[in-house]
Structures are given as structure tokens and as C-alpha cells.
Amino acid sequence: MMKLRSSPASPFVRKVRIAASLVGLTDQIELEDADTASPSDSLRQQNPLGKIPALILEDGETLFDSRAIVEYLDWLAGGQKLFPAPGPERFKVLRGLALADGITDAAILLVYEQRWREPSQHSEKWKDHQSGKISRGLASLESAPPPESVFDIAAIALACMLGYLDLRFQGAWRAGHPRLVAWLTAFDAAVPAFEATRYRA
Amino acid sequence: MMKLRSSPASPFVRKVRIAASLVGLTDQIELEDADTASPSDSLRQQNPLGKIPALILEDGETLFDSRAIVEYLDWLAGGQKLFPAPGPERFKVLRGLALADGITDAAILLVYEQRWREPSQHSEKWKDHQSGKISRGLASLESAPPPESVFDIAAIALACMLGYLDLRFQGAWRAGHPRLVAWLTAFDAAVPAFEATRYRA
Numbered sequence: 001m002m003k004l005r006s007s008p009a010s011p012f013v014r015k016v017r018i019a020a021s022l023v024g025l026t027d028q029i030e031l032e033d034a035d036t037a038s039p040s041d042s043l044r045q046q047n048p049l050g051k052i053p054a055l056i057l058e059d060g061e062t063l064f065d066s067r068a069i070v071e072y073l074d075w076l077a078g079g080q081k082l083f084p085a086p087g088p089e090r091f092k093v094l095r096g097l098a099l100a101d102g103i104t105d106a107a108i109l110l111v112y113e114q115r116w117r118e119p120s121q122h123s124e125k126w127k128d129h130q131s132g133k134i135s136r137g138l139a140s141l142e143s144a145p146p147p148e149s150v151f152d153i154a155a156i157a158l159a160c161m162l163g164y165l166d167l168r169f170q171g172a173w174r175a176g177h178p179r180l181v182a183w184l185t186a187f188d189a190a191v192p193a194f195e196a197t198r199y200r201a
Numbered sequence: 202m203m204k205l206r207s208s209p210a211s212p213f214v215r216k217v218r219i220a221a222s223l224v225g226l227t228d229q230i231e232l233e234d235a236d237t238a239s240p241s242d243s244l245r246q247q248n249p250l251g252k253i254p255a256l257i258l259e260d261g262e263t264l265f266d267s268r269a270i271v272e273y274l275d276w277l278a279g280g281q282k283l284f285p286a287p288g289p290e291r292f293k294v295l296r297g298l299a300l301a302d303g304i305t306d307a308a309i310l311l312v313y314e315q316r317w318r319e320p321s322q323h324s325e326k327w328k329d330h331q332s333g334k335i336s337r338g339l340a341s342l343e344s345a346p347p348p349e350s351v352f353d354i355a356a357i358a359l360a361c362m363l364g365y366l367d368l369r370f371q372g373a374w375r376a377g378h379p380r381l382v383a384w385l386t387a388f389d390a391a392v393p394a395f396e397a398t399r400y401r402a
Contacts, residue, residue, distance in 0.1 A: 065299040091276075099265075116326055
């Protein structure tokens with residue numbers, strides 16, 4: 001049994017869990033919540049960065065970050081289920097993955113602005129900078145949403161990013177992005193793991 | 202000719218440039234500096250996240266982030282020069298890449314604390330959190346440095362991370378990490394692209 005160091009609201013943990021489900025490995029992975037703020041949590045021995053997700057393999061080796069983990073799970077399941085073989089299609093998927101993860105990173109930095117700082121330490125300039133990444137990224141995706149019938153790692157990352165914006169920013173993105181709303185509705189209907197991994201506070 | 206949207210001091214651009222050199226593609230890539238703070242720079246059309254590096258392919262398609270780019274360059278050069286084939290060795294390399302890049306990310310956030318904020322907006326708590334990732338990551342690498350004879354993408358990322366700590370934090374890491382100092386000295390001697398891509402203000 002592998003162990004996934006987790007946190008229930010993490011979009012990157014959700015990405016790993018949906019990937020595991022889509023390649024049929026859910027029952028080989030046990031979730032174990034980690035306290036990323038606690039020096040005594042074993043997470044910092046498993047991943048010196050202290051970040052989740054981290055996957056503890058059966059031989060005790062650890063693997064991170066989420067991008068390495070999802071590629072590992074795809075390989076473990078036989079390969080080329082979530083990542084195309086090397087070639088132009090693969091690099092389009094890696095670009096889509098980087099775009100979705102990059103928007104998620106910016107959204108997390110906005111959340112951290114609240115979580116880590118006193119109000120007097122907030123920077124409008126920094127928040128605008130991160131918000132710009134999110135709004136430009138969403139506009140780009142809205143102009144050319146991925147096909148609804150493809151469930152690769154870029155699609156999973158996109159769904160988790162939009163789900164995170166729903167969770168932390170009250171779904172404000174939905175107003176201006178009807179094609180992405182339709183895309184997410186279709187993803188949700190087709191991939192039960194999306195609903196199964198939804199965080200409820 | 203491909204075009205790499207760049208910035209001379211970026212550790213992630215440096216990783217791409219060293220990777221390109223090691224797979225023999227330097228002369229197929231033209232560098233073009235980007236102003237990541239400027240809305241009118243074409244970078245934001247090429248990469249909605251507004252981040253460098255971004256690689257503009259010959260057909261006009263764009264590729265990011267640095268991890269997607271280096272894998273693309275490896276594939277373009279025939280494959281398995283910087284990334285092992287799928288299997289346990291590949292995932293060890295991806296873990297090493299994620300560790301080095303994760304330390305670099307934390308170091309960049311420390312630099313951004315100065316660059317984006319007024320002194321009154323600095324957060325000691327946030328800076329301690331990022332510094333912890335760096336110090337634990339370095340301790341982990343010091344306890345088991347990679348072999349000096351391997352020049353894969355994890356080694357390149359490690360060299361760029363240490364080079365960035367040299368550039369932005371006056372090499373303070375060197376005092377407590379003699380094995381990493383020796384490793385970097387050997388890397389520098391064996392890989393001319395490391396010196397060739399060194400930033401000089």
C-alpha cells in the first residue's frame with residue numbers, strides 16, 4: 001500500500017487523487033493528512049520542502065511533487081493513460097498542465113496573503129500581479145477550452161484549478177467564462193472522482 | 202530557429218539554457234529578453250502566466266514552464282539524455298528535479314518579498330517558512346549529494362539552484378554544505394554552459 005500525505009482542501013492533492021482514480025489505483029493508496037505547519041510532522045522527513053502531496057512508496061522511498069507523482073501513477077498503471085507518449089501531443093498536454101498548475105499557484109499565493117500575513121502586510125501590487133496571471137490564464141482557456149471527451153492530466157489539472165477557484169473565491173470566475181463552466185460541468189459528469197474528492201469545510 | 206523568452210538572472214532560464222547545451226541544441230535557440238512586468242510585452246500573449254522561460258517553437262506554438270521545455274528539448278535531441286526512460290530511475294530524477302526547483306521557488310519568494318513589498322509589508326513568518334524549505338532541502342542534499350559524473354536534469358536544476366543562492370544570498374549556503382560545494386565545483390568544471398550562463402550584474 002502506498003501512502004499519500006495529503007490535506008483535504010489541496011488542489012494538488014486532488015489532482016493526484018483524480019489521476020489515481022482514472023488509472024485504477026485508488027485502492028492502492030492510503031490517504032494520510034499532514035500538518036504542513038508542524039515541525040514534528042514526519043512530512044518534513046519525507047519531503048524536505050514540507051509540501052503536500054508527497055507519495056510514500058511501498059519501499060519507503062518518497063516522491064514529490066504532484067507532477068512527478070501523477071506521472072509515476074500513470075507509469076505504474078501501464079503508461080500513456082494520462083500522459084501521451086513523447087511527441088507533439090505530449091508537449092501540448094504538458095503545456096496545459098503547466099498553465100492550469102500555474103493559475104493554481106497564483107490562486108494559492110492569494111490565499112496565503114490572507115493566511116500568512118497581518119492585514120497591514122498585504123500588498124495590493126502583489127495581489128494584482130497574481131490576479132493578472134489568473135485572469136489572463138482563464139481568458140486563454142475560455143478562448144479555446146479543451147475537448148470534453150479527453151481526460152488527460154491537463155484536463156484533471158484544469159478541473160482541480162477551477163474547483164479551487166470555486167472553493168476559495170466563491171466561483172467568481174464563472175460569470176465571465178461560460179465555455180469553461182460547460183467544460184467543468186461535463187468533466188464533473190464524466191469523472192466521479194471529481195465529486196468524490198470535493199472538499200467540504 | 203526557436204526563441205526563448207528569457208531574463209538573464211532567472212535560474213529557470215539558466216536551467217533551460219544548460220539543458221539545451223548538454224543536448225546540443227544551443228544554436229537552434231535564440232534568446233529574447235522579456236519584461237515580465239510590462240503588459241505590452243508579447244510574453245503575456247505567449248504565456249498567459251507572464252512567466253519566463255517560455256519557448257516559442259518554429260511553428261509559433263509556445264511551450265512552458267521550464268520543466269515542459271527541458272523535456273521537450275531532450276525529446277527533440279533524441280530523448281533520454283537528461284531524463285531517463287520511464288521506470289524507477291526516471292522518478293528518482295523527477296524527485297531530484299522537484300526538490301531543486303522547490304528550493305529555487307522558495308528562494309525566489311524571499312527575493313520577491315524585497316522586490317514587491319514595502320518594508321512595512323514584510324512578514325518574518327512568511328520568510329521563515331520559505332527559509333525553512335531552503336535549509337531543510339539543502340540539508341537533505343548535503344547528506345546524499347548526487348554523483349559527480351551524472352549530468353541529468355536533476356543535476357542541472359541543482360546547479361542552477363545553488364548558483365541562484367550564490368547570486369542572491371551571497372553564497373551563505375556554502376558554509377554548512379561542503380559536499381554540495383565540492384559537487385558544484387565538479388559540475389562547473391565539467392559543464393562549460395554553467396559558467397557561460399552565469400549572470401553578472
